[in-house]
Amino acid sequence: MKTNLLSILFLLMGTYAFSQTKNFTISGYITDAGSGEKLINANIYDPNTYKGAVSNVYGFYSLSLPEGDYKIVYSYVGFENKIVEINLKEDQVLNMALDYTKSIDEVTVVGGAVTNKLEDSQMSKEVLTMEMVKSMPAFMGEADVMKALQLLPGVQSGSESTSGLYVRGGGPDQNLILLDGVPVYNANHLFGFFSVFNPDAIKNVSLYKAGFPARFGGRLSSVVDIRMKEGNEKEFHGGVQVGLVSSKFHLEGPIKKDKTAFHVSARRTYVDALMRPFMNEEDGVVGYYFYDLNAKVNHKFSEKDRLYLSAYAGRDKASSAWNDDYEYDQNGYRYKDESKLLWGNITTALRWNHVFNNKLFSNTTVTYSEYNFNVQSESQTYKYDIKTDDVFYKYKSGIDDMSAKIEFDWYPNYTNNIKFGLNYIYHTFTPGVEVFRASGDYDNIDQSTGDDPTNAQEINTFIEDDIILTDKLKANVGLHYSMFSVDNSFYSSIEPRLSMRYMATDKLTFKVAYSKMQQYLHLLSNSTIGLPTDLWLPVTDKVKPQISHQVAGGVVYNIFPGYTFSTEGFYKEMQNIIEYKEGASFFGSSINWEEKVESGDGKAYGVEFLLKKERGKSTGWLGYTWSRSERLFDNLNNGEWFPARYDRTHDISAVYSCKVSDKFDFGATWVFGTGNAVTLPTHYIQPLPSSNGYSDLPYFENRNNYRMPNYHRLDIGCNFHKKKKNGTRTWNLSIYNLYNRQNPFYLYHDGFSLKQVSLFPILPSVSYTFNF
């Protein structure tokens, strides 16, 4: 099987060898003329022959054509096309700056050009621009990338308003979330109600649900590739926003014009500050905040060399403190208690882009990623100001990665775009470590429990080729090979990837894809919401790597300009996925975690429909997904299939955005989803008589046997813009859950009736933004 796949791969890659003619190459960067930002996935093509290329994630392109005269078109959604006449008789470097379109009718706010989706060999990929994300109604005034992704077919949230992703029946641990190529292990603030991605710092988001290019690996269900803004090379710009729960600012500009630019943004919530006046230490003081910092600097050393340094730091802190004065045995006592939870991510990437020649581009990256979680609690008892008891507790866990990566983009000719590379990652897993110290009545206890940090090494290498096989047939074929070593365990995987399109007409494309993925990390989590206690752990001898095989097929049809209809069917098999044993729960401790989980299989299948309007004043989409996601474990549910917790049969999302004028725009989103599957007792049964005193027993036949009520919600929002002397001010008004639907967060039976706990009723919010 492997030999056959390799043969096909190299046969396809070898096609370029037979198409060698006298060709010359046009190459360069495509940028936004206003800011100098690199444009990703911009099109370059010859309109007569339809031969073309697409810029890569660093804005670089290379197009080889036979000698001759051409009118080359440069286009990018939302920007004016540029046509350049070229007499091609030698290799040329053409850096192209495109201007933002001024015509409101031509504004395209939904990412992903129609032509790209038709022509791209990649399937199951969606692109979101920040314009679209910001035009959607915002929860508590906070535009959120992850929540926008949840509105796409095949993607769903776990529970009410959380930003976790469940893609095509996969779990929240099966998403590779990359920020400038660096994995982010916990993308949640405040239990997932906000994501860690500040939209002011983000340029572009791509989501892959299937047909994964070989350059990605390590997760089963999706890749979320988020690119940060690089900074304006031309002039200074910035903005501030003040909202109900947070404020933020961003600033970008040239350090040296057209050479060095920066972008910096920050965000902080201030619920703690708002609550502070209403609390005192006697009654107890509690607080919560999170902040984000994003920064990026890039410097162009020459036309061939550019260096980028990007960083993200985010942290959540929750705390409580209280005092209690009391009398006991005619003595006066004071008890003081302080507790705090801290968790957050840090990511950094140092990247060097180098153009060897007009056909070979390289990207070398060194990255660091860290996620850590800490709990600290301290209490003292004083007897007439003399300390009598002192208790200290600390818990910490986390993961950090250091990696080095080199990737090449090689454009040997018009028909082939070959990418290959190597990536080394050094993981350090810090499972839960607890420290407990006590003195006074506690006989001076000082103990630490928990496992020592575990180190693991991972190597990934890949090669992929985007091949034009015929005028109508294009394929992206690749191989991903990975190795993972931890303790005495070693695993490796050869993962073939294929994504192919057949362009039947200039409006109709058929696509198929296959991918195998292998995942060496498991996430221990105690619920569907993103709690900070979630713990990443490596595979072991006993708990094997997760593996998936996914096939997908679909159609893209350009109904008429600006309107696209696409549908995709998929079938995904998963092996070695984990579920908790009955009774097991997880709260941050990795001790004996292998004994708490079962390994088993899963499958997910479904059909997705997406009707998108991408041009004009009004844009948006209507998406529908029918899918099933099931699990099979030898020791759960009598060894029979049962629905996954996030199995959602029907999922509908409607997104509408209308730019009425330069002064006013509004948007609305409506979502509907089948209720989540939960395990709920259905009966009481009589126990076997015994002396234990059990009089009745709650009983259920199958795991996840009951459906929560369906979920649906309407959000609306509008923006009022006004040009001021030094910039533009925007008032945003949003209403979350407009018709006040009480959606289920969780259910329980109290012995008499079924109770539903809901989180958010109708929630209006307002924010003020000033951009300059």
Added chain:
Amino acid sequence: MNIIKKLIVIIFVIAFLSCEKTIDYDGSQFGNFMVLNANLNADSLISCGISSSTNLSEPYKFIVIQNAEVKLYKDKEFVTNMVFVDESEYVPDGNEGAQDYYGVDYSVSKYIPEDEVYAIKGAEYTIEVQDKSFAPISASTHILEPANAEIVSVDISEDEDYYGWSSSYLKMKIKVHDFSGEDYYRIVINSPVIIYNYETGETLLSLQKRPYSGYLESDDPVLNFNKISENEFEDVPYNSYGIFNDFLFDGDSYILSLQLYNESSGLSEVDKQMYLEGIEVDIQKITKGLYRYYKSVDESTYYGDNPFSEPVKIYSNVEGGAGILGASTSNILKLVRE
């Protein structure tokens, strides 16, 4: 971990405007079914209890099924029909006086063979039940050979209880000789009844035996579901049935250590001796199904109140319904050699 839980709960309460309401329970999709319960004791009369489940949407009321057609098979050969009896004198497994507060005394109603049938060691028994209101059910079990065990030592000594008070304990070591292969056991202590007369303040000893009503305490991993390390004991339900398996000593001998509160400490010296002589330690060999059932009952009850735990399904080996048809074979050891 409790601190983490506490803080998270606090933050949830503060940060979110949660609300709770009662919603309709769609129980129509889950019809009621028959529940068969029986623990066939070797060399004892066979009997079983049959009741109906109660759908969560219905008011609590257990219905004892009285007119079912019940057939008993031995080694797949039909033996006899079983008939319903309501023996108010009958006390199953020591559950005396357990009057059901739902109005049905299920503990004193049972099905017994039309002719007296004793459970024979080595035989497999199947019970099939049909009733016009329910889907038919059936279950099988086999009767095991007794366990090979002996009491190694008994000691009465003072020790601190859970609250730090000094109390008298009966500490014993029991040696179990295990055969190769999966084996499941249960330890049941039967003791004389001590009756306290509140009017006279006198303590009397009745030689009528009943299962020991206190906690059977043990740090022995075997009696704690094979939890070896100290950390594993965290968040583990109490082994209220005294069950264990041979996972840690398959094919070997193993000495169990356990203790129970010495109820006789207030008795006269004569009565103390009688009390000790009256204690029986029943080392039962039980079927795997019965072990899993008892374990699931303990776990379901223990974890049921923890919203972060995965729910535990009550184990059943009854096809078409629920409940358990298990078997146990006793080996009764006397605490004091006569």
